[in-house]
Amino acid sequence: MTAAPAAPAAPATPAAAIPALPPTTAAVPRRRKRRDYVGIALWISLAISSLLWALPFVFMFLTSVKSKKDISQRPTWYLPTEWMWSNYTDAIETGNLWGTGTNSLIISVIKVPLGLFLAALAAYAIARIRFKRYKLALGLFAAGAMVPIQIGLGPLFSTMLSLNLLDTRWGLLLPYLAFGIPYQMFMLYGFFRAIPDELEESAQLDGAGRFRQFWQICLPLAKPALAALFILDFVATWNEYAMATTLLQSKTNWTIPVAVQGFSGQHSTSYGPLNAFIIMSAVPVLIVYLMFQRYFVQGAFAGAIKG
Amino acid sequence: MSVVATAPPGQTRTRRRQPRRFAQAIPYLLPAAILYGWFLLYPIIDSVRLSFQEWNGFRNSPRQWVGLDNYKRLFTADPVFWKAATNSLIWVVLSLAVPMILSLLLALALNRKMRGRNLFRSIFYIPAVFASITVAAMWSWIYNPNFGALNQTLEAIGLGSLKHSWLGEPKIAFYAIFVASIWQGVGFNMVLFLAGLQQVPNDLVEAAKIDGASAWQRFWVVVMPALRPTTVVVIILTIINSLKVFDLIVGMTAGGPAQSSQVLALWSYTQSFSNHTFGQGGATATVLLIMSLCLVVPYLAWSMKGDEK
Numbered sequence: 001m002t003a004a005p006a007a008p009a010a011p012a013t014p015a016a017a018i019p020a021l022p023p024t025t026a027a028v029p030r031r032r033k034r035r036d037y038v039g040i041a042l043w044i045s046l047a048i049s050s051l052l053w054a055l056p057f058v059f060m061f062l063t064s065v066k067s068k069k070d071i072s073q074r075p076t077w078y079l080p081t082e083w084m085w086s087n088y089t090d091a092i093e094t095g096n097l098w099g100t101g102t103n104s105l106i107i108s109v110i111k112v113p114l115g116l117f118l119a120a121l122a123a124y125a126i127a128r129i130r131f132k133r134y135k136l137a138l139g140l141f142a143a144g145a146m147v148p149i150q151i152g153l154g155p156l157f158s159t160m161l162s163l164n165l166l167d168t169r170w171g172l173l174l175p176y177l178a179f180g181i182p183y184q185m186f187m188l189y190g191f192f193r194a195i196p197d198e199l200e201e202s203a204q205l206d207g208a209g210r211f212r213q214f215w216q217i218c219l220p221l222a223k224p225a226l227a228a229l230f231i232l233d234f235v236a237t238w239n240e241y242a243m244a245t246t247l248l249q250s251k252t253n254w255t256i257p258v259a260v261q262g263f264s265g266q267h268s269t270s271y272g273p274l275n276a277f278i279i280m281s282a283v284p285v286l287i288v289y290l291m292f293q294r295y296f297v298q299g300a301f302a303g304a305i306k307g
Numbered sequence: 308m309s310v311v312a313t314a315p316p317g318q319t320r321t322r323r324r325q326p327r328r329f330a331q332a333i334p335y336l337l338p339a340a341i342l343y344g345w346f347l348l349y350p351i352i353d354s355v356r357l358s359f360q361e362w363n364g365f366r367n368s369p370r371q372w373v374g375l376d377n378y379k380r381l382f383t384a385d386p387v388f389w390k391a392a393t394n395s396l397i398w399v400v401l402s403l404a405v406p407m408i409l410s411l412l413l414a415l416a417l418n419r420k421m422r423g424r425n426l427f428r429s430i431f432y433i434p435a436v437f438a439s440i441t442v443a444a445m446w447s448w449i450y451n452p453n454f455g456a457l458n459q460t461l462e463a464i465g466l467g468s469l470k471h472s473w474l475g476e477p478k479i480a481f482y483a484i485f486v487a488s489i490w491q492g493v494g495f496n497m498v499l500f501l502a503g504l505q506q507v508p509n510d511l512v513e514a515a516k517i518d519g520a521s522a523w524q525r526f527w528v529v530v531m532p533a534l535r536p537t538t539v540v541v542i543i544l545t546i547i548n549s550l551k552v553f554d555l556i557v558g559m560t561a562g563g564p565a566q567s568s569q570v571l572a573l574w575s576y577t578q579s580f581s582n583h584t585f586g587q588g589g590a591t592a593t594v595l596l597i598m599s600l601c602l603v604v605p606y607l608a609w610s611m612k613g614d615e616k
Contacts, residue, residue: 042416047423050430056445056490057433059456063448075463076456118339125335131328137336144347146543147599148551150572151592152350154357154579159350161366178346181339210331239438241554246580257440261558264444271448278441285436293429 064088064275071271084272091277094267099252100259105284107173107255108237115177116229119184120222124214126185127192128200138189144182153246160247167249175243180236184229191222231292235285256281351596357589364583377590387566388591391574394481395598398570399549401485402492407545410493414500415526428501432494439491443558446487450474450559477567480560484568488555492548496541503537504530539609546602550595571595 059076064087066080074081091097122141126134156175157166165171195218203213219226241257248254254262263277358377362370381388417428434442449456450473458470473483507530515525531538553572556562562569562577571591579588 039419039421042419043421046416046421046427050427053430053434053490055456056449059449060445071454075459076454077460118342121335122339125332129328129332129335131332134332140348141339141343143600144343146547146602147351148547148572148595150551150553150576151354151596151599152347153576154585154588154592155350155353156346157364157580158353158357158362158585159346174342175346178342181343182347185339210335214335235436239436239440241438241440241557242576246576257438257554260438260444261440264447264558271454274444275448278444281441282437285438286433289433289436 060275060278063271064273064279066272068270068272087272087276088280090270091263091273091280094273095259095263095277096251096254097259097277097280100254100256101281101284103169103253104238104255107169107176108234108284111173111176111180111237112230112233115180116184116226116233118177119181120188120219120226121214122181123185123188123192124218127189128195128214128218129210138186141182142186144179145186149179150242153242156243157246166247167253169253171247172244172255175247176237176240179243180233184233187225187229188222191225192218195221227292231288234288238285354589354592354596357585358593360586360589362585364579364585373586377586381587381590381594385587387569387574390566391569391571391591392594394569395550395552395571395595397481398485398552399546402488402545402549403542406489406493407496407541409489410496410541411500413493413497414504415530417497418501418504428497431497434491435494437491439554440558442487442491443484443555446483446490447474447559450483474560475564477564480564481568484555484559487559488552491555496545499537499541499544500534503534506537507533543602547599550599550602571598 062076062078062080063071065083065085066087067082067084070078070080070082070084125131126138126141160166160171160175163171165174199217200213203217208216239257240255241261244255244258245261248258251262260278260281264274267274357370359372359374360370361373361377362368413431417424417431437445452458452470452472452475455473457473461467461469471479474480511529511533512525515529520528551572552570553576556568556570556573560568562573572595575588575591575595577588578591579585582588
């Protein structure tokens with residue numbers, strides 16, 4: 001806790017202070033010292049609140065490795081008397097983790113890149129081709145991002161019923177693609193819009209067609225936005241529950257969130273395996289998060305979010 | 308609805324006046340437009356149509372027109388609808404107050420350089436990558452009246468009198484779910500605010516400091532105006548996400564006890580898929596649609612006006 005706050009300009013730690021501290025007036029160091037107290041207080045309160053924030057994860061993990069007896073007889077925050085790693089294998093079996101995980105993975109791996117590509121095509125058309133009434137098209141698309149999906153669930157069910165796609169992978173994939181497009185289109189539109197015309201004009205002079213302008217100029221320039229949208233969409237697709245539970249019926253077609261709900265409904269008293277199942281169900285999104293973490297944590301997201 | 312209604316004339320006029328540009332745009336626009344129109348726009352419009360009909364959800368049974376019957380029943384004979392509508396609005400208001408301010412404070416604090424900054428940011432953000440249905444299961448466990456961490460902690464620190472059956476009491480359940488949503492939602496808004504803070508002109512902040520402005524004054528005069536676009540985005544996303552709340556409630560109480568934690572999105576779903584009254588569900592969904600559009604259209608207008616500058 002000693003070197004807690006490293007306030008931006010203040011070389012508070014002795015090591016940093018030694019090299020070249022310019023001989024400034026007496027007033028300046030005093031001001032710096034005062035700012036450090038604020039920094040320390042801030043740091044301590046942040047540390048406490050982040051501990052609080054992490055507690056649910058701690059409880060979840062501790063429960064996931066405890067026996068039934070431990071759970072019912074000892075407080076939650078105690079370490080287990082015996083580490084029940086078998087909870088994890090139990091959960092994999094009773095929750096059919098591999099089956100549902102495969103379903104979720106297939107859907108996410110197809111949906112996310114394809115959906116992003118289609119949204120980018122549409123955003124390109126609206127932002128760069130600039131036909132008349134492009135604003136109407138933009139508004140129509142964007143409106144879809146603002147409406148709660150549950151509004152369309154009943155008719156969506158009826159549509160899939162009449163298309164014979166209820167309880168199939170395609171039947172979930174198609175609406176997933178549709179529901180991702182508006183938001184992504186809206187974000188990418190802002191990005192493509194900001195590309196200077198000269199870039200495209202010079203490409204045109206070089207004989208590049210529309211699609212090459214899109215593929216070789218606009219898409220690479222939108223990379224940060226695409227990366228941010230990729231992770232957001234992957235997380236959203238992996239976690240989607242409302243549509244999946246409406247459109248999927250047989251257990252073999254379930255995706256991970258439906259399985260989590262099914263598991264907690266059926267095995268609501270086997271807390272150990274339930275928590276193990278929850279932890280394992282989140283592994284893929286955690287991996288994706290860690291891969292793209294810098295976009296979120298270090299503010300590199302800035303450009304991707306258009307004000 | 309007006310947006311939807313004006314679409315066809317606009318497009319035909321475009322085709323007549325500028326055939327080449329629009330023809331060029333078509334192949335790029337078409338795949339997204341078909342998917343969007345068929346599986347999002349159409350279901351939403353159909354929901355409105357369904358609200359004037361009766362249907363039990365089976366393939367062979369026809370939809371029958373019943374006029375305004377569904378709405379009549381909804382407004383006069385369905386106390387759950389009013390509970391759900393009130394709860395949805397309470398959720399919107401609470402979300403705009405508590406988690407939004409919390410995430411702004413976190414972003415301001417974590418925008419400073421400090422030791423462990425990235426770790427702090429990660430801890431606050433990670434709940435946002437968990438599925439809501441998963442978060443519901445986690446918090447149901449924490450709220451468990453006998454073995455849950457919350458009651459056990461209260462007991463251990465001598466506050467046993469505060470113990471509750473958190474999800475079993477009609478007066479508490481709804482707010483207990485809301486606490487879980489704060490835990491899950493603060494991180495994402497924090498990231499948005501952090502992104503917005505990168506756009507605050509640093510030299511302006513420095514200049515204000517030299518001019519002797521206090522931290523409070525700097526915040527209101529320099530930081531807040533620069534943060535305005537981000538704030539609008541966060542507000543709109545918060546409103547939409549509040550009206551969408553579904554997974555958390557399904558997973559924790561399924562709307563109970565005694566429908567005390569019911570919200571519009573879930574009530575519409577329950578009427579359609581549990582009670583097999585798709586018309587009633589459609590009417591509830593239409594009310595939700597109107598609520599959302601009332602909040603969204605001003606935003607769309609605002610963001611497009613900004614585009615012209």
